Amino acid sequence: MSENGLTRERYSALALTRPIGQRIAIGLFGALLFGLAGVSPLRAAERLEVQLEGMVIPVWVKELADLGRPGGSSSSELITWLNLLDADSRFDLFELLQASLLTDQSMARQMLRSWAGRQLLDAVSDLVRVDADSSGIVLFNTLELLLNSQSEVTALDLLEELPAENVRLDLDALLQVASRWRRQLQQQQQLVLALGRFPATQVPVLQELAGQEVFAAGPEFKPLPVAHRTKPLQLEVWRPPDGTPLRSSWVVLMPGLGGSQDHFRWLALSLQRKGWPVVVLEHPGSDARAVHALLKGQRLAPGAEVLPDRLADLQAVLQAREHGTLELPGQKLVLMGHSLGALTALFAAGITPEPGLYTRCRKALDDLPLTNLSRLLQCQLVDVQMPKLQSIPQLEAIVALNSFGSLLWPRHGAVPLSVPVLLTGGTLDLITPPLSEQLDLLLAISAHPASRVVLVEGASHFSPVRVEGQMGEGRGDDLFQLGEELVGRQPLAVQRLLAVEIQIFLEQVEAGEALEGSTHQQVGDLRLHRLDRNAAERLRESQ
Incomplete structure (x- = not known):
């Protein structure tokens, strides 16, 4: 890894533009972890292993939590690793950690138990590995327990409460997912560009299109x-x-x-x-x-x-x-x-x-x-x-x-x-x-x-x-x-x-x-x- 850090280039690949980069980061984790949702906890993991560029970087969960919260700071080596990221990626990471994953206790539980929720849970367990759990049950149980005591759950809340001796966040795999996602978004953007190259005929907005349908039976x-x-x-x-x-x-x-x-x-x-x-x-x-x-x-x-x-x-x-x-x-x-x-x-x-x-x-x-x-x-x-x-x-x-x-x-x-x-x-x-x-x-x-x-x-x-x-200003x-x-x-x-x-x-x-x-x-x-x-x-x- 160079002094400037190959990770900077890898993380930069997550963002097509600044706003889309944010949506990718938050949308990815939000959608991943929203699909998660009983074993009682042992004790919360104190240390998180982050797999990045083939290396395993130990991170204290408390330090990550301190950094991730508004106004947070840390004097540990975590700062050194995070400084390898560009400013936009660091911003996305901290915004992601503070983002609400679950905001409705009742609906969240039902979503977590659905077929689609189980598929997302299985997929995310490949990215967040908790001891020997390969099916995401520990993640599910931790989220359920958090929902018993609070109405909103953030990514930091989840990381702080995971009951495991070993929690590993596979950023290499996550970056591969994000890269494939980025390619799919690029394909969609290319479609927009291709459609934009077709010369379009100006068509007036006809009276029939102007919302007169309210008078029909x-x-x-x-x-x-x-x-x-x-x-x-x-x-x-x-x-x-x-x-x-x-x-x-x-x-x-x-x-x-x-x-x-x-x-x-x-x-x-x-x-x-x-x-x-x-x-x-x-x-x-x-x-x-x-x-x-x-x-x-x-x-x-x-x-x-x-x-x-x-x-x-x-x-x-x-x-x-x-x-x-x-x-x-x-x-x-x-x-x-x-x-x-x-x-x-x-x-x-x-x-x-x-x-x-x-x-x-x-x-x-x-x-x-x-x-x-x-x-x-x-x-x-x-x-x-x-x-x-x-x-x-x-x-x-x-x-x-x-x-x-x-x-x-x-x-x-x-x-x-x-x-x-x-x-x-x-x-x-x-x-x-x-x-x-x-x-x-x-x-x-x-x-x-x-x-x-x-x-x-x-x-x-x-x-x-x-x-x-x-039809009007109200939302209904x-x-x-x-x-x-x-x-x-x-x-x-x-x-x-x-x-x-x-x-x-x-x-x-x-x-x-x-x-x-x-x-x-x-x-x-x-x-x-x-x-x-x-x-x-x-x-x-x-x-």
Whole structure:
């Protein structure tokens, strides 16, 4: 190691820019340790071994804690090691140590016990090694004990309380994870740059996009008894008003994990006004009420295990329509969903994961999937017994908002659907990133000439979710109280653009028209890219 320290270069590699460097550091540890959560403690470890550059550096936990707290100082050799880091990396380290890992006792416990929490716990145990524990049980128990006595837990709290003779923090492994994460972020940035090179046509913000939808009629609320649930499903049925065009299809719209019908009324309303009948499903057990129960500590975090029930919900609606219990116009069916709702639509269309998912997931979960959280849901399907589904002969198209499935269908042209698909995404989406979960997915599942990907620069995974308070200055009571970093830019404007793109897609499908080339638009402050299969393939190959 040189006098200036190779570690300085290694740590500098964590940051693409100063703000992103902070987000990487805090996001990595926060997401790692948030997924952690009984054995009673022996006594807290006094010394921490830090593995760095192949060396093992002993660090007194108390000194690290003293340094990590505001105004802290130390005269030990720890200062010498830390001085090898650049100023930004030192700042990130101390901010990370002070950052809250867990802030809600009840919800934290349920998250820690979920399938996704166990996967993250297993991964982080490779980075923070506590004696011979390879599964993260000691980390889990320590966090639970801390939560018994305090409402907030920081990284320093955890390090000070770990009951072990030997605690080793493998910074070499952490740096490798961060380096791979950095490469993934760079790929996303390269996508933004590539999209920015396309000349965009200026498109005026039409009156239809300016928020006039509040004057349209609301939905009917229809209970639907189903055999697989103890209570009837509560459906929202949006019937087109008189005078709208007569459409050949009707739409079933499915919210994502933790979503509610309220979140997608904007979309149902826009389709209703253009003549499409829409049924918006609820999915008890994986809806907003389930998230509310999670926040209260009353249930585990829902995951991919809810897919069989979601598919049964959809089948019940289709059977009600077929038997006349649910009367709606339209001969053909369009399946539409957000995130897990989109995956539900793809499974309902009859495609199943390619063989080898377990092997692909073992490799994928070797890395912490912090830039593609959908991989946790995809890999959980290894343990989920999926039902055998009947085909839907009247299926006309699929609209998948913030879709995912790259581990399920990894090969281009692997399982081509016979119906056209519209996949949408945003360049700020790190839950279902567009390179793998929209571009690659389109190439894997659809060669239909009307299929397309629509990407909006600055949009995120939650841009299609309309929450209470977005229309005005108030924030409302919605559980999805998300900051700009998660929602992305101008969510209402993104929703209006998506509504228009969905209408264009459905009208072209109805007319039997192919998508003729790609389109790049500048609408106000937003850039939108409508990509056909050829453009998606060229864009993917350029990365």
